[in-house]
Amino acid sequence: MKIYDKxxxxxxxxxxxxxTVIPLLIVVYYALxxxxxxxxxxxxxxxxxxxxxxxxxxxLALIATVICLILAFPVGYFLSRLxxxxxxxxxxxxxxxxxxxxxLRTYAWMGLLSVNGPVNAVLGxxxxxxxxxxxxxxxxxxxxxxxxxxxxxxxxxxxxxKIDPSLVEAAQDxxxxxxxxxxxxxxxxxxxxICTGITMVFVPAVSTFVISRMLGGGSNLLIGDLIEMQFLxxxxxxxxxxxxxxxxxxxVLVCMSFTSSFDENEMEGVS
Amino acid sequence: MKRIxxxxxxxxxxxxxxxAASAQGTLEVTEEISVSADYDWTRFAGQGVTLNxxxxxxxxxxxxxxxxxxxxxFEKLTGIExxxxxxxxxxxxxxxxKSGAASYDIVIPSDYMVAxxxxxxxxxxxxxxxxxxxxxxxEEYHNPDxxxxxxxxxxxxxxxxxxxxxxxMVEQAPTCWADLWDEQxxxxxxxxxxxxxxxxxxxxxxxxxxxxxTTAEVDEVVEELKxxxxxxxxxxxxxxxxxxxxxxxxxxxxxxxxxxxxxxxNPDLAWVFPEEGSVLSVDCMCIPATxxxxxxxxxxxxxxxxxxxxxxxxxxxGYTTPMDAVWEVLDEELKYSEIAYPSExxxxxxxxxxxxxxxxxSELDMKWSEMxxxxxxxxxxxxxxxxxxxxxxxxxxxxxxxxxxxxxxY
Numbered sequence: 118m119k120i121y122d123k124x125x126x127x128x129x130x131x132x133x134x135x136x137t138v139i140p141l142l143i144v145v146y147y148a149l150x151x152x153x154x155x156x157x158x159x160x161x162x163x164x165x166x167x168x169x170x171x172x173x174x175x176x177l178a179l180i181a182t183v184i185c186l187i188l189a190f191p192v193g194y195f196l197s198r199l200x201x202x203x204x205x206x207x208x209x210x211x212x213x214x215x216x217x218x219x220x221l222r223t224y225a226w227m228g229l230l231s232v233n234g235p236v237n238a239v240l241g242x243x244x245x246x247x248x249x250x251x252x253x254x255x256x257x258x259x260x261x262x263x264x265x266x267x268x269x270x271x272x273x274x275x276x277x278x279k280i281d282p283s284l285v286e287a288a289q290d291x292x293x294x295x296x297x298x299x300x301x302x303x304x305x306x307x308x309x310x311i312c313t314g315i316t317m318v319f320v321p322a323v324s325t326f327v328i329s330r331m332l333g334g335g336s337n338l339l340i341g342d343l344i345e346m347q348f349l350x351x352x353x354x355x356x357x358x359x360x361x362x363x364x365x366x367x368x369v370l371v372c373m374s375f376t377s378s379f380d381e382n383e384m385e386g387v388s
Numbered sequence: 389m390k391r392i393x394x395x396x397x398x399x400x401x402x403x404x405x406x407x408a409a410s411a412q413g414t415l416e417v418t419e420e421i422s423v424s425a426d427y428d429w430t431r432f433a434g435q436g437v438t439l440n441x442x443x444x445x446x447x448x449x450x451x452x453x454x455x456x457x458x459x460x461x462f463e464k465l466t467g468i469e470x471x472x473x474x475x476x477x478x479x480x481x482x483x484x485x486k487s488g489a490a491s492y493d494i495v496i497p498s499d500y501m502v503a504x505x506x507x508x509x510x511x512x513x514x515x516x517x518x519x520x521x522x523x524x525x526x527e528e529y530h531n532p533d534x535x536x537x538x539x540x541x542x543x544x545x546x547x548x549x550x551x552x553x554x555x556x557m558v559e560q561a562p563t564c565w566a567d568l569w570d571e572q573x574x575x576x577x578x579x580x581x582x583x584x585x586x587x588x589x590x591x592x593x594x595x596x597x598x599x600x601x602t603t604a605e606v607d608e609v610v611e612e613l614k615x616x617x618x619x620x621x622x623x624x625x626x627x628x629x630x631x632x633x634x635x636x637x638x639x640x641x642x643x644x645x646x647x648x649x650x651x652x653x654n655p656d657l658a659w660v661f662p663e664e665g666s667v668l669s670v671d672c673m674c675i676p677a678t679x680x681x682x683x684x685x686x687x688x689x690x691x692x693x694x695x696x697x698x699x700x701x702x703x704x705x706g707y708t709t710p711m712d713a714v715w716e717v718l719d720e721e722l723k724y725s726e727i728a729y730p731s732e733x734x735x736x737x738x739x740x741x742x743x744x745x746x747x748x749x750s751e752l753d754m755k756w757s758e759m760x761x762x763x764x765x766x767x768x769x770x771x772x773x774x775x776x777x778x779x780x781x782x783x784x785x786x787x788x789x790x791x792x793x794x795x796x797x798y
Contacts, residue, residue, distance in 0.1 A: 166754070170761045172774050227627070231636050249575070252622045335581040335623030338761040349479045351583050352746070352753040353486065371778050375785055 144366075147359035160360035167343055167361070174339040175368065177254060178323035181261035185269040185318045186311065188262070193273030193310070194303065198282070211270050214263075223260055223331050230256055230332070252334030260328040261318075268317040276310025277303075312376045320369055340365050417465045420456045421696040427520065429687070433467030437684050442481060442492040444671070445474040447545070449704035456700040462691050468684055477582075485510060491678045493685040496544055499670045500584065500599075500741035503534040507743055511540045512675045518686035521693035529710045532670065533742050541672035542689050545707040547643045548730065548738060549585060549667045556656050557638035564663040565593045568639065574619045578631060578640035581623035583756040584741065585667065586613060589641060592664040599742045603751040610755040614762060623760065632657060643669075644727050645707035651727075659727050665737035670710070 151157045164171075196207050214222060229236050230251040240246040250256055280303065288298045304311075326341030333339075340361065347358030414422040415429070423429065441459075451457030459470050475481040478501040484490055485505075497505065505511050516522050522542055529546075531538045551562050557576065562568070568577055568589065580586040588598040590609040600606045621637050632640050633654045642650075647659045673689045675682055691697060698714035708728045709715055715723060722728060744752065 166758065167761070168774065170757070173761070175774065228630065228634075231631070231634065233635055330581070331627065334621065336617065336620070336760050338757060343757055343761075346753065346757055348483055349477060350753050351479055352749040353479065353483060354750060354753070368778060371782055375781055 144359045144362050147355050148363040149360075151356060160356045161364065163357060164360055164364055170338050170343055171340055171364070171368070173254075173337070174323050174341070177258055177337075177339070178261065178319055181258050181265065181322045182269075182315055182319045184258070184262050185266050186314065189266060189269035189273050189314065190307075190311075192270050193277050193307070196270070196274045197277035197280070208271075208274070211267050215267055219264060220327060222264065223328055226256070226260055226263065227251065227331050230259075251332065252336065254333070254337050256332040257329050257337050257339075260332045261322045261325065264328065265318040265322055268321075269314040272313035272317065273307060273310040276307045276313075280306050315376055316373055319372065323369065324365060415465075417461045418456070420700065421458075421461045421694070423465065423691065423694045423696065424521070427690065429466050429691075432684050432687070435467075436469075437467075437681060438469045438471055439494065439681055439684055439688055440471045440473070440490070440492045441688065442473055442475060442484075442490075442495045444496060445476055447474070447496070447671075447705055447707075448472075449700040453704075455704045458692075458697055458700055461697070462688060465691070466684075466687060468687070470688070485676055485678075488678075491680075492676050493679040493681045494673060494688055495676055496671050496673055498741070499532065499534040499672065500743055502541055502672050502674060503743035505674070505676075506535060506540055510677050512677050512679060512682055513539045514542070514675065514689075515682070515686060518683060519690045519693070521690045524693055524695070524711045524713050526710055526712055529670065533740055534670075535672070541674050542693065543710040544671045544673050544692065545645070545701070545705065546668060546670050546710055547645045547707050548661070548669070549588065549641060550644055550647065550659055550661045550727075551639060551641055552632060552647045552650060552657055552659050553639045554632065554635060554637075554654075554656050555658050557635065561658065562639055562660060562662075565589050566664070567662075568641070569593065569616050569619065571619065573639050575621050576638035577616075577620050578628055578637045579616070579620050579623050580641055581625050583752050585641075586623075586756070587752060588667045588739075588741070589613075590616075592662065592666070595664070598667060598739050599744060600748055600752070601745075603748060606748060606751045606755055610752075610759050614759045617759065617762070629653075645705060648706040648722075648725065648727055661730055661734045661737075665739055666734075668735075668738035668740050670740065 148160055149156060149158070151159065192211075196204055196211075199207060228234055231237075232247050232249065232251070234251075236250065237247040240248065284302055284306070285298060288302045293301060323339075324341045324344075326339060326345050329335075329337050329339040329342055344358050344361050344365070347354045347361065413425050415425040416422045449455045449458045451460065459472055462468070463470055475484070478497050481495060481497055482501060482505070485492065485495070502511070519542060525543055529543045532541075532543075535541045551565075551568070553562055555561070558573070562570075562573075567573070568579070580589070587600070587606075587609060590612045591598045591600070594609060594612055596605060596609060600609065622631070624631065624640075628640050628642050629646070629650060631637050632642075632650050635654070635656070644659070647657075651657045651659065673692060675685045675689075679685055692701070693711065695711070695713045695717065698709055698711050699717050702709040702714055702718060703722065706722065706728065709718075715729065
């Protein structure tokens with residue numbers, strides 16, 4: 118058997134069909150039917166009433182993604198320039214928080230940000246505050262950034278390790294200043310990493326519901342909360358829930374197609 | 389021949405007498421638990437019967453903290469194996485049963501969910517001959533609104549909603565639900581993150597029924613909740629434990645049984661039954677229609693209504709027992725707790741949830757999520773704008789691709 122024999126991938130195809138394609142079709146079916154199984158568009162139309170929730174989810178996820186990108190870019194570059202054995206240690210430090218349960222980490226932020234919490238205690242020491250940080254949109258964004266930052270750092274780091282340091286030196290030798298080196302050399306060359314990072318942060322951030330419930334105090338409703346409410350709320354409405362999921366998927370798909378085309382474009386310029 | 393009959397009769401009498409004697413007696417299972425001997429507990433022993441029990445989390449005496457392990461005692465007594473799993477809300481339990489993903493023999497939902505499940509033929513009528521201990525349940529909990537003929541349910545535990553507040557953080561103690569709309573507590577109020585319970589608070593304040601019959605009624609009450617929103621710190625469920633115990637909020641609303649736990653941890657907290665009345669919820673033991681072990685399940689229900697078992701559970705979870713016989717044997721502290729066993733006067737004002745029609749239910753959910761997401765005004769056109777932006781983005785994308793293709797042609 119050749120190593121690139123297609124047959125080796127069959128188990129995964131079966132897995133994907135069973136647990137990705139078929140469930141997706143079920144979602145589409147529920148989204149387009151009513152309780153009795155008749156075709157209807159009412160579910161999709163009903164969603165327009167939740168427009169502000171969709172808008173808020175996208176906005177908060179976007180802000181979180183941008184903050185993650187700004188924070189992660191220098192970290193990724195710094196990591197990729199370290200000696201190899203140091204890289205391993207630093208990478209482990211980046212991943213360390215992920216060894217702990219997601220819920221637990223978010224719950225910890227709830228305690229940290231509370232009015233009587235340690236953050237306000239420290240601020241109080243300097244006669245500042247207490248600030249009301251919990252139950253705000255800002256707290257939700259913080260939760261997203263904290264939880265998803267490693268997903269941005271890792272792909273950035275991976276793509277940056279492939280950048281030859283001599284290219285940066287060459288740019289500088291040819292008279293490019295730091296800003297120019299950054300925008301003309303480093304950023305274009307790490308575009309694949311940036312795109313993967315954006316996908317890996319934006320998609321989970323836009324559909325999260327735990328973070329908004331714990332840090333947003335239940336009043337900063339996101340799409341995830343809305344969908345959860347359809348399935349586990351008191352009306353048990355599979356059809357509306359599926360319609361919401363469908364719209365969310367389409368939105369994510371459109372966003373992703375944008376980043377991926379950006380990816381192709383820029384890569385052409387580089388290679 | 390006659391002599392044989394006489395002998396048989398004597399034998400029968402001889403056997404029957406000690407049985408009759410032990411009818412008044414009890415059967416010791418473990419040190420703490422003795423059950424009535426007048427019940428054939430062992431008829432399923434050795435048959436490899438397994439019961440799937442689906443209950444609320446932390447809702448049975450389970451052997452931790454020196455409590456009695458009730459399930460283990462049942463297994464020891466009857467030889468039936470119990471597969472015990474838990475859920476965290478009526479709705480998630482319902483979703484799981486409805487999806488048919490799992491089969492259970494005993495579930496313990498709350499009243500309004502029971503009514504809904506009865507209406508949808510999801511429960512089996514019980515054979516009360518197999519549950520003689522049902523007679524121990526107080527008369528006032530027989531034939532409840534959610535199960536008018538008392539054909540499907542046996543009450544397990546009760547609790548009421550009310551206000552828990554931090555005595556060091558309020559100037560005047562709250563006395564009624566309307567106090568939750570009082571400006572002086574702004575930013576210090578914790579509300580239910582659960583549409584049904586939150587709705588009941590609004591309804592009590594406005595003097596309406598907690599079981600709305602029309603969508604117009606729902607709109608009106610949720611409007612009132614919307615007016616309260618600026619004063620609310622957060623909408624929470626179990627997160628309230630940390631927040632109230634840590635002094636994060638001055639006033640919260642929650643269930644009486646859990647309030648006892650919170651007050652144990654922070655003595656500054658106090659509880660009040662609001663003047664307007666409160667919601668009495670009854671969690672009931674029922675058998676889902678998909679169960680294949682009805683008789684064994686009825687045995688389990690009967691076991692849960694044994695005095696010793698009921699007392700172990702009531703002591704452990706702190707909720708209110710529906711059985712006087714159990715109340716008699718409770719610890720003094722819990723027995724005379726005003727929170728768990730309120731006075732007649734308060735009990736008279738309690739109301740119970742019933743099932744809502746589908747139409748009212750979806751209106752309630754819709755209005756509830758609208759209320760919670762309302763603060764930046766302008767919702768409808770924002771969505772349209774969003775869609776337009778998406779469309780523009782997609783078009784821009786296509787245009788770029790086309791342009792690139794054209795460029796590559798040269």
